[in-house]
Amino acid sequence: MKIRNPKSEIRNNKFLNWLLVISLLVITAAGGLGCARTVTTLWTYGDQMMVEVTMKGTIATSANRYFLVLSLDPNYKIPLPSPNLDQEAPEFIEPGMVPQVGSPEAYYTKFFSTWSGYIVLDRNEYYLAKGPFVIDQAFTREVISILGETGDKITFSFRLQQMFGDLPDQTQIYFDFVSVPWPDGEEKIPADHLPSTNNYISNIAGSIFAMDDLEDPSLDPSLDIIKCRVEIQ
Structure with missing residues (x-):
């Protein structure tokens, strides 16, 4: 059992x-x-760039020009201020202008061919110029805004499609802001630009770029950039 x-x-x-x-x-x-x-994040993409640049002193549009250069190429180039001057092409001029120093070909090869376009504050108007920039080919400058009250801030906005056309999703937009003395008949040597040469912002709505820069006592206050804020809306 x-x-x-x-x-x-x-x-x-x-x-x-x-x-x-x-x-x-x-x-x-x-x-x-x-x-x-699978959960997919849905992004909202902006269609407008807002720019605000603060100078140390009151801007002087009769003596200077102020440029925002834009590109989709992370390796784009601009003429830089001293001590990084390009001796072959030291001036910050616009496409189509004849430089005082260097050949037009040098400026197109080194700089203009890498730009998507630029905004320039010339006198009391903001102009948008869209590339590509090719030597001996005309392009247009379009007024996008009028300068309001003169102070220490440069403020403007523009539609991204005006500059780039239709952008792919999650595009990085590279840019730099440059102040340039503009004497008649003389060299246009850049005075100041943003502290980095690798400034960029995404085209996702709500993206913000902000920076502060130290004051430079060697510069005229109207040329000394101390703050920059860029936002995509």
């Missing part, structure tokens, strides 16, 4: 119960995986 062992049966029952629980968990997990869905 086989003798029953109650303790052994209890252990076996506990083992079977645990095995059942684990099996149910595995089945539940497998079912959950079968119903899993």
Whole structure:
């Protein structure tokens, strides 16, 4: 006659119960995986860039020009202020102008060909010029805004499509802001620009770029950039 062992049966029952629980968990997990869905983040893309630049002193549009250069190429180039002057093409001029120093070809090869376009504050008007810029080919300057009250701030906005056309999603827009003395018949050597040469912002709505720069006592206050804020709306 086989003798029953109650303790052994209890252990076996506990083992079977645990095995059942684990099996149910595995089945539940497998079912959950079968119903899993990929969650995609939906971004809203802006159609306008807002720009505000603060100078150390009151801007002087009769003596200077102020440029925002834009590009979709992270390797774009601009003429830089001293001590980083390009000796072959040191001036910050606009496409189509004849430089006092260097050949027009040098400016197009080094700089203009890498730009998507630029905004310039010339006298009391903001102009938008869209590239590509090719030597001996005309382009247009479009007035996008009028300078209001003169102070230490340069503020304007423009539609991204005016400059770039239709942009792909999550595009990085590269830019720099440059102040340039503008003497008649003389060299136009850039005075100041943003502290980095790698400034960029995404075209996702709500993106913000902001920077502060140290004052430069060697510069005229109307040329000394101390703050810049760019926002995509």
